[in-house]
Amino acid sequence: MSRAVVLATPRESRPVVPGTNPAKVSFQAMSFSYPGRQALSGVTLEIPEKRVTAIIGPSGCGKSTLIKSINRIAEVGTDVRVEGRVELEGLDIYAPGTDLVDLRRRVGMLFQKPNPFPKTIFENVAFGPRIHGASRGADLETIVEKSLRQAALWEEVQDRLHSPALELSGGQQQRLCLARVLAVDPEVILMDEPCSALDPISTARIEELIEELRQKYTVVIVTHNMQQAARVSDRTAFLLNGDLIEVGETEKIFTNPSNRKTEDYITGRFG
Amino acid sequence: MATETVLEEIEPARRPRCPRRSFLGERLIESFLRLNGFVAIAAILLIFLFLFKEGVQAFRTIPPGRFVESTELDFDNMPQTVRMWQPVSTNPKYSLVPLILGSFLVALPATLIATLLGVGTGIYLAEVAGKRTRELVKPAIELLAGVPSVVIGFFCLATLATLVQNAFHTTFRLNAFVGALGVCFVIVPVIATMTDDALRAVPGHLREGALALGANRWETVIRVVVPAGASGLIASGLLGMGRALGETMIVLMATGNAAQVTLNPFISVRTMTATIAAELGAVPQGGEQYRALFLVGSVLFTFTFGVNLLAEMAVSRMRRRLAL
Amino acid sequence: MKRRSAEIIALSALRGIALGVLLATLLMLGSIARGGASSISWEFLTAAPIEGMTRGGIFPAIFGTLCITLLMIVLALPLGVCAAIYMVEYAGNSGLSRVIRASVNNLAGVPSIVFGLFGVGFFVLFVGRSLDRVRGGGLLFGQPAMLWAAATLAVLVLPVIIVNTAEALNAVPRSHREAAFALGATRWQTVRRVVLPQARSGILTGSILSISRGAGETAPILFTGCAYFLPRLPLVHLSIPFTGLSIPMVNPLDQFMELSYHIFIMATQSTDAALTRPIQYGTTLVLVGLTFLLNISAILLRVRYRRALEAR
Numbered sequence: 029m030s031r032a033v034v035l036a037t038p039r040e041s042r043p044v045v046p047g048t049n050p051a052k053v054s055f056q057a058m059s060f061s062y063p064g065r066q067a068l069s070g071v072t073l074e075i076p077e078k079r080v081t082a083i084i085g086p087s088g089c090g091k092s093t094l095i096k097s098i099n100r101i102a103e104v105g106t107d108v109r110v111e112g113r114v115e116l117e118g119l120d121i122y123a124p125g126t127d128l129v130d131l132r133r134r135v136g137m138l139f140q141k142p143n144p145f146p147k148t149i150f151e152n153v154a155f156g157p158r159i160h161g162a163s164r165g166a167d168l169e170t171i172v173e174k175s176l177r178q179a180a181l182w183e184e185v186q187d188r189l190h191s192p193a194l195e196l197s198g199g200q201q202q203r204l205c206l207a208r209v210l211a212v213d214p215e216v217i218l219m220d221e222p223c224s225a226l227d228p229i230s231t232a233r234i235e236e237l238i239e240e241l242r243q244k245y246t247v248v249i250v251t252h253n254m255q256q257a258a259r260v261s262d263r264t265a266f267l268l269n270g271d272l273i274e275v276g277e278t279e280k281i282f283t284n285p286s287n288r289k290t291e292d293y294i295t296g297r298f299g
Numbered sequence: 300m301a302t303e304t305v306l307e308e309i310e311p312a313r314r315p316r317c318p319r320r321s322f323l324g325e326r327l328i329e330s331f332l333r334l335n336g337f338v339a340i341a342a343i344l345l346i347f348l349f350l351f352k353e354g355v356q357a358f359r360t361i362p363p364g365r366f367v368e369s370t371e372l373d374f375d376n377m378p379q380t381v382r383m384w385q386p387v388s389t390n391p392k393y394s395l396v397p398l399i400l401g402s403f404l405v406a407l408p409a410t411l412i413a414t415l416l417g418v419g420t421g422i423y424l425a426e427v428a429g430k431r432t433r434e435l436v437k438p439a440i441e442l443l444a445g446v447p448s449v450v451i452g453f454f455c456l457a458t459l460a461t462l463v464q465n466a467f468h469t470t471f472r473l474n475a476f477v478g479a480l481g482v483c484f485v486i487v488p489v490i491a492t493m494t495d496d497a498l499r500a501v502p503g504h505l506r507e508g509a510l511a512l513g514a515n516r517w518e519t520v521i522r523v524v525v526p527a528g529a530s531g532l533i534a535s536g537l538l539g540m541g542r543a544l545g546e547t548m549i550v551l552m553a554t555g556n557a558a559q560v561t562l563n564p565f566i567s568v569r570t571m572t573a574t575i576a577a578e579l580g581a582v583p584q585g586g587e588q589y590r591a592l593f594l595v596g597s598v599l600f601t602f603t604f605g606v607n608l609l610a611e612m613a614v615s616r617m618r619r620r621l622a623l
Numbered sequence: 624m625k626r627r628s629a630e631i632i633a634l635s636a637l638r639g640i641a642l643g644v645l646l647a648t649l650l651m652l653g654s655i656a657r658g659g660a661s662s663i664s665w666e667f668l669t670a671a672p673i674e675g676m677t678r679g680g681i682f683p684a685i686f687g688t689l690c691i692t693l694l695m696i697v698l699a700l701p702l703g704v705c706a707a708i709y710m711v712e713y714a715g716n717s718g719l720s721r722v723i724r725a726s727v728n729n730l731a732g733v734p735s736i737v738f739g740l741f742g743v744g745f746f747v748l749f750v751g752r753s754l755d756r757v758r759g760g761g762l763l764f765g766q767p768a769m770l771w772a773a774a775t776l777a778v779l780v781l782p783v784i785i786v787n788t789a790e791a792l793n794a795v796p797r798s799h800r801e802a803a804f805a806l807g808a809t810r811w812q813t814v815r816r817v818v819l820p821q822a823r824s825g826i827l828t829g830s831i832l833s834i835s836r837g838a839g840e841t842a843p844i845l846f847t848g849c850a851y852f853l854p855r856l857p858l859v860h861l862s863i864p865f866t867g868l869s870i871p872m873v874n875p876l877d878q879f880m881e882l883s884y885h886i887f888i889m890a891t892q893s894t895d896a897a898l899t900r901p902i903q904y905g906t907t908l909v910l911v912g913l914t915f916l917l918n919i920s921a922i923l924l925r926v927r928y929r930r931a932l933e934a935r
Contacts, residue, residue, distance in 0.1 A: 447839025545734025
């Protein structure tokens with residue numbers, strides 16, 4: 029059996045302390061079906077707190093569905109069937125009567141294609157705090173500034189907070205969307221292939237941000253770019269056709285995967 | 300060796316040949332189709348032309364000032380200024396003021412009420428109704444749009460006017476308000492359908508973004524979707540007003556047809572459209588009143604054209620805003 | 624919690640508005656049905672009016688409506704379909720296409736009474752009188768007639784046909800056209816053999832909708848050919864030579880009775896409104912039923928067409 033080829037060097041600075049962080053989100057034998065097709069089958073997975081977990085796999089394997097089921101965006105506009113449990117800090121988020129509004133405040137999301145509202149930059153970031161009733165006036169400005177700084181966008185937009193968000197470049201728009209998410213003070217940040225529509229420089233900036241974010245937030249990132257997964261994540265999960273094939277420390281997955289299919293995917297034999 | 304013989308015996312593939320004359324045929328067909336395309340352009344131009352040609356002729360015998368007001372002698376033989384439309388009389392009066400006021404006295408309340416109801420229904424269709432409900436309600440709205448205006452006018456005349464009179468104790472059974480309610484029936488489907496189209500044109504990822512930030516359904520609709528589609532909503536209101544100004548049969552049957560200068564919606568009025576409809580049949584062709592009626596038509600057309608132009612500008616503004 | 628209650632109130636209000644609109648429609652239609660149901664009978668639909676419209680039937684009005692909508696669609700359909708084909712298939716995105724589109728949009732916004740003015744001023748007086756002048760010998764074309772009323776209605780429904788046809792043509796995927804071109808077909812061959820067959824449903828929908836529209840419009844034909852009490856049908860008997868027989872043909876230069884016009888005149892100008900009221904309701908019910916039938920078939924057709932499209 030050939031050894032897996034190392035495709036990327038994970039950064040040495042990352043502390044590899046497996047298993048010490050409690051699970052922020054956990055899937056327990058979870059199956060997810062859209063009308064007419066099953067997207068996930070019996071997935072059991074723990075997402076540790078304040079770490080970056082990457083979800084990789086070929087197109088159509090269910091990675092988007094997986095993270096969209098954490099903030100229950102997957103079921104918007106369609107009838108879905110969910111079996112098993114998905115827990116956020118021990119509480120079943122699919123229990124009847126779950127407050128979706130609160131769930132989605134605690135679990136934020138960055139989409140594949142930047143989707144700022146057709147409003148001003150300020151209004152975009154202030155949207156979340158406004159509807160959650162937190163603040164107005166000076167408080168709002170503080171929150172907006174803080175969020176834009178966290179997203180490394182403040183320097184570039186501080187003079188034009190009230191100009192349209194759609195005038196920003198793609199990379200800036202994605203950072204704006206990140207600021208928008210941070211403004212509601214979430215606990216988990218989901219990222220659905222956040223850099224696939226961006227150029228390499230913007231991608232690098234977002235990856236730098238992810239490195240900072242993991243100190244405060246639990247990050248789950250879906251990516252089809254394995255090098256990116258190797259660069260930014262602590263743990264990696266490999267999905268194939270709705271099944272969780274393997275999950276483990278990123279370094280181990282990319283240098284010495286246990287499952288043959290994982291190895292084939294990583295070495296580019298398919299996908 | 301054997302292979303070579305076989306190859307020689309196979310016939311060269313027959314290539315279909317294009318006869319020369321089909322090229323000419325193509326050009327003829329294209330010219331014929333282009334001619335038909337021009338007919339559409341010609342139609343609107345001809346309407347414009349004939350309307351204004353006859354209308355402008357009215358100024359030949361009636362000075363422009365007379366279209367606002369004219370003087371007549373009252374009982375004491377003292378001259379006084381009146382604003383009346385009374386073409387058939389010893390002193391024909393052609394003031395457009397009561398007619399224009401009448402048209403707007405019907406169109407404005409109708410548009411206001413209909414925008415409220417129509418936008419509400421449109422938002423319901425686009426954002427609230429489930430798939431199956433929508434498949435029932437949208438065709439129902441389209442069926443309402445298909446009801447002939449003469450039927451609605453008849454309903455106003457026969458039933459609605461009495462209901463309104465009982466509810467509001469109006470002196471005149473047929474008045475501008477009844478007409479406005481009738482016109483509502485016509486323009487609510489227009490506004491609802493346009494609102495529905497405008498909101499559905501707002502991309503889904505904007506809704507997802509809002510929901511993912513913890514907004515509930517109503518907040519997503521009112522804070523993200525509606526503002527994004529706002530120009531389309533404005534356009535639908537404007538289009539509705541254009542329809543309301545141009546509506547003829549309902550106002551003819553329900554407003555009482557008394558040309559007066561008033562802002563009171565509960566008395567009988569006469570709109571520009573009703574004037575033309577009521578008088579064109581009885582007027583000698585080429586006469587002064589005939590041309591005056593064409594002038595009324597020109598004024599009406601200018602109003603509706605202007606409103607429709609504004610609506611079109613609003614629609615293109617919305618398209619630009621969302622296409623970014 | 625305040626947010627949740629705001630959401631509940633707002634969504635309920637929206638549901639209420641939609642429900643209110645539907646209810647108002649139902650009430651209106653219900654009142655017409657209630658008033659007119661008693662008048663509907665076989666005799667009502669097949670006999671002519673008698674005793675100054677207080678009794679009898681409305682057959683001539685039904686016949687007149689059928690004639691005029693048929694004539695209208697014969698005039699408007701080829702024109703509109705060809706214009707749409709040119710706009711979509713030949714002119715593409717050029718300036719001319721935009722001008723045609725703008726003209727169609729403007730036509731759609733013209734008030735119906737202005738069409739009436741146009742019908743009188745252009746068709747009856749200009750075209751009609753000119754034809755008479757060329758022909759010599761008396762007033763034949765230059766007076767209100769079914770032909771001119773149908774022409775006026777045709778101009779009115781032209782946008783409906785063009786828009787529906789253009790929509791149907793645009794729904795045909797570009798790849799089909801490209802495949803045809805790649806096989807060496809000319810543009811007209813592609814249109815005729817590949818695009819048009821697929822657009823048939825849309826064109827049919829447009830036709831049905833315009834017939835419904837034409838049957839319901841009154842203002843454009845008020846002065847271009849309608850009559851209130853016309854005891855005979857607009858027919859002319861053409862004799863077939865050598866046989867001594869004659870066949871009745873619709874005479875497009877005649878005046879005619881029409882359903883919507885009939886309702887209007889009866890409701891506003893009949894000498895004894897109370898006596899004719901049941902007939903008014905009955906006629907209205909017939910017209911509503913007719914337009915409903917047409918509109919429902921158009922909707923069903925569109926639904927079936929969309930389902931077939933998605934199934935592809």
